[in-house]
Amino acid sequence: MNLAIIKYNAGNIQSVLTALERLGLTAEVTDNAEKIKSADKVIFPGVGEANSAMKSLQQSNLHTVIKDLTQPVLGICVGMQLLCNHSEENNTDCLGIVPVQVRKFTSHGLALQAPATTLQIVGEEQEARLKVPQVGWNTIYNLKTNLFKGIAPNSYIYNVHSFYAEDSQYTIASCNYGLEYAAAIKKDNFYGVQFHTEKSAEVGDKIIKNFLDL
């Protein structure tokens, strides 16, 4: 298995690599277009701010490299958000691979411009006011595709994020934080997860293994 992790100016690349090493796997962290294109699988990590991450990709021309990939690609956190059309984070045009909008959680639990039908205040009255970012363990459900093979509905995964991908036909896992959003998305060979597989205990480890088995 020839596994590449895309190297660019965004955080958590080391923690993704460490997680793979923990599972006894090796990967090459690279910004070399040929190495990325020839890899069997590609992981596209990311933590931080979407606009500067996108600029970093453009400066190294990786944005066109990523769009043309045909092998399975897994975007994690901001990596997933960058696969989408557009992010509200500093009004950023993303890669446009998955036609989905990335929006900001608002502290009232109501997302800006979200359709009224998706609005749902969290259960306990005391928690009607959301803390942003969402930090901690939440559950995923409506699990689709082999990325979630063997994962029970309502398994807990670890999140740290202020922005989320809207629910759409490309959603392959749902999560609820004030409203229902896409915890994972898929279009063609591109997969993305909002949560941190590398910090989600055995559930995260299983999802990474599933990705490598795709």
Added chain:
Amino acid sequence: MLAKRIIPCLDIKNGRTVKGTNFINLRDAGDPVELAASYAAQGADELVFLDITATVEKRATLAELVKRVAHTINIPFTVGGGIKSVEDVSVLLQNGADKISINTAAFNNPSIITSIANAAGSQCVVLAIDTKKEEDGEWYVYLNGGRTKTDTKCFGWAKRAVDLGAGEILLTSMNHDGTKAGFALDITQLLSDNLPIPVIASGGGGTMQHFADVFINAHADAALAASVFHFKEIEIPQLKTYLAGKGLPIRIRGM
């Protein structure tokens, strides 16, 4: 729903755990990595390592420990103790820490909160506050491991830290720490209800009921404890089952 987090805290000195533990199943209970792995396996949601080493080799020893922890456990962990600069932070993050906690250095130089947040994101900045309720009924900030009193009130400092870029507050009540008489519910609730970031309650957790109280009555996002876990006075799987039985959102392990 977002789960309430249970966080064991490990005190570290020269790469070893300081306080005694009652983990008879461990080959080396003084090895923080083995203890961390054991906690992760029991269902701890996160870990905090507090380094109290005061030697010049501190940074290298701690970095090596952090690297070993990151290669062993698959849950998030925070490292604190004596962090004074953005460079201290980047060494820890590069070796695999998810968050760092700062206390006295942030109080003496608040701009470091913003510097760290700008360099690595607010999500990795945990502001630790040691606070004590005085006879006037107000909660004051203490520094240097609780040895130095300030005239600054806890809520004001916490609020300012949020504005500067702190991502979470680790709140320790000195009145309650070590008493096993329960967490400080009033100050925990004041911060948790009025700050837009998560609050981790620390100090005083002695029974499972105390954990339920701090989540249900004080609205803490997470609860931290050390010796009650180390000495198995409270076992994490039983604690989580108990809290889930109270209707709280709790992560139960498994797929």
